[in-house]
Amino acid sequence: MNYEQSSDNFTELLYDFLDGALAPENETRLFAALTQDADLRAELKEQLHINATIQTDEYAFTPPAASGEAIFARLGFAAEAGDTIAAPILASPASTAALTSPALTGVSLAARAGIAFRRGSSLVLVALLSSLLTAWLLRSSGNGYGGDINNGDFLSRFGNSSGNGYSGNGGSSGAPPFHGSFAESGAGTSPQPFVIADTVFQTVIKSVIIRQEQAPSNATMATAYQTLTSLPEAPQAEQALSTNPQTSLSAALPKVPWTQDSTHTPTPAQTPAVQQAPSPLTGITIGARGMVSRSIIWASVPAKETFPSNAALYALYSLSTHHSIGVEFGQESFFQRYYFTNPQGVEFRVEQHPTFVWGGLAYRYTMLPESTFSPFAHVVAGATQIGGLGRGMVGVSYSPDARTQFHLGAEAASLFYQSDGVWFMSPKLGVSYGVSIKF
Amino acid sequence: MFNYSNRSDEELFLLLRSSTALGSQASSSAEREAAFRELYARHGKRVHAYCVRAVSSSAQEAEDIFQETFVRFFNAAQTERTMTNVPAFLLRIARNLCLNHKRDSRPTYVLNDDDLHHKAQEYGTTELLHLITTALELLEDDQREAFVLRKYDGCSFQEIAEITNTTENNARSRVHRAQAKIRSILAPYLADIDQHL
Missing domain, CATH: 1.10.1740.10 (RNA polymerase sigma factor, region 2, helix turn helix motif)
Known part of the structure; x- marks a missing residue:
């Protein structure tokens, strides 16, 4: 770079010198000018001071830990203790104070709150809606616990395995809390046998439940406890248990007053079931669904539908709480438009709308398996008589209890087939609805 | 790990x-x-x-x-x-x-000169840093950006040119103009600092 002899250009020389970009041949000129120009020397001193001061800008050079955590969280990485980037400079008390100033702390907290809100809001919203709807349904049915208790799901939800959910409120599943509202559960409803593990803890729970079902409608948990502890069999049970700890409480409490008049005479239907072996269907979900869909290709001919058309049956096995695989079979019409050329070389266009039986492997992902409402994705890879079939569905399932599930979703499907060595596809879009039972 | x-x-x-x-x-x-x-x-x-x-x-x-x-x-x-x-x-x-x-959303920043005087009562590093960052706000966007890329991020003029989609000479010019302007904005305070140093 050429510099002419002027004050401004010596400043340029000075800046280049400070930036390490000054050519050696110009250094001599700059140094000569510095010896003669006091203003230039002052500027050199000030610019050096500014540069040095900038390097102490700890606030700029230190990303807040909250920002790092937020980034890692957004990318699905767990936060680590060492995520804060060390500043390249020594912290001065003043700058440290600046870093922990209320304003900055407020920013960090706001950032954390914002991230937490974004991450949790959808779950909270789903949980809230689920809880409200479940509460409304239960209240309108007048039987707060009938479903869960009668089919044994209550204990499986509230501590069958660990027992630590006993005093919880059901979490996001929307199940009502154990405390308090037992009194409102179905006075006058005949208790049904249900399966429980034969442990002392669960037997006590069972006794409380059963007796509370026979209790006046305004009974409370306290009265339930009193009912339990005032059982005439209680001393005998304690004695039996103290004599032989292996004795189950259900064995120690053989006579449970099933009826409100306390006849102590259980009917066969009311006899509590003993522990049963797991069903071979455990983990299996059987479902049926219907489809209302339209061909994406404009269908010029009506569908030739054969009953049951646009319906499917499936069986899924739960690999985990979120993942299930299985098989699915159905019957559905697909509009086809394809081309072929006859031996004479004439090209024909074929349009038809037949119904095909299809089957395939299914996979389902349930996002919130413990919630009453849960988004899910369902895909099927299969085949028909004439070619392959792929279908995918996203939707929301509603579980009024742990066994039954209704679903509604948007579905896309496509049939793939070949004509004259050319592949064609018949895509469809629509809505799927159905119900399933989990064993 | x-x-x-x-x-x-x-x-x-x-x-x-x-x-x-x-x-x-x-x-x-x-x-x-x-x-x-x-x-x-x-x-x-x-x-x-x-x-x-x-x-x-x-x-x-x-x-x-x-x-x-x-x-x-x-x-x-x-x-x-x-x-x-x-x-x-x-x-x-x-x-x-x-x-x-x-x-x-184009933000505006109004420099309060009283604030500058108030903050410049003591000429420690933190106060000068505050003055510099305040002066940065008074620069034109392209000059401030070039200055920060050069002085804070240590980018070469070529890198600044690539990042800001300009020529290397333009990048150099923006940095130098920013330096000169910051010095002129801080001149009264820098003069006092010179006396204290």
Whole structure:
């Protein structure tokens, strides 16, 4: 770079010198000018001071830990203790104070709150809606616990395995809390046998439940406890248990007053079931669904539908709480438009709308398996008589209890087939609805 | 945990990929995380300095842009085939986010001269830093950006030119004009500082 002899250009020389970009041949000129120009020397001193001061800008050079955590969280990485980037400079008390100033702390907290809100809001919203709807349904049915208790799901939800959910409120599943509202559960409803593990803890729970079902409608948990502890069999049970700890409480409490008049005479239907072996269907979900869909290709001919058309049956096995695989079979019409050329070389266009039986492997992902409402994705890879079939569905399932599930979703499907060595596809879009039972 | 401190930026960038779509070997989740953490540790300071000093007068906006920069950087790693200058790429992402942000809401900053006098009562490093950062707000956007890229991020004039889509001479000129303007803004205070030094 050429510099002419002027004050401004010596400043340029000075800046280049400070930036390490000054050519050696110009250094001599700059140094000569510095010896003669006091203003230039002052500027050199000030610019050096500014540069040095900038390097102490700890606030700029230190990303807040909250920002790092937020980034890692957004990318699905767990936060680590060492995520804060060390500043390249020594912290001065003043700058440290600046870093922990209320304003900055407020920013960090706001950032954390914002991230937490974004991450949790959808779950909270789903949980809230689920809880409200479940509460409304239960209240309108007048039987707060009938479903869960009668089919044994209550204990499986509230501590069958660990027992630590006993005093919880059901979490996001929307199940009502154990405390308090037992009194409102179905006075006058005949208790049904249900399966429980034969442990002392669960037997006590069972006794409380059963007796509370026979209790006046305004009974409370306290009265339930009193009912339990005032059982005439209680001393005998304690004695039996103290004599032989292996004795189950259900064995120690053989006579449970099933009826409100306390006849102590259980009917066969009311006899509590003993522990049963797991069903071979455990983990299996059987479902049926219907489809209302339209061909994406404009269908010029009506569908030739054969009953049951646009319906499917499936069986899924739960690999985990979120993942299930299985098989699915159905019957559905697909509009086809394809081309072929006859031996004479004439090209024909074929349009038809037949119904095909299809089957395939299914996979389902349930996002919130413990919630009453849960988004899910369902895909099927299969085949028909004439070619392959792929279908995918996203939707929301509603579980009024742990066994039954209704679903509604948007579905896309496509049939793939070949004509004259050319592949064609018949895509469809629509809505799927159905119900399933989990064993 | 993987130790990637001796890997180059380019190697780490390739490790961020989760698929083989671009021909390179897919990394495991743990490898991607370790590579990303290493890149964040290396360049987080520079990007943050740019966001805080060149982007916005609002700390919250700067933090938002800083976070978004690294998230987009990670996502871009899934599609970008090659990467020769990771810090420049990061700063370009931050700059684009900044421009988008400014297009949506152009902030104004009013310098309170009384505040300058008040803050300059003591001439320690922190006070001068406050004056410098306040003076930065008075610069034109392109000058402030070039100055921050040069003085805070240590970018060469060529890198500044690439990041800001200008020529190297323009980048040099912007930095120098920013330096001169900051000096003129701070002249009364710098004169006092000279006397105290």
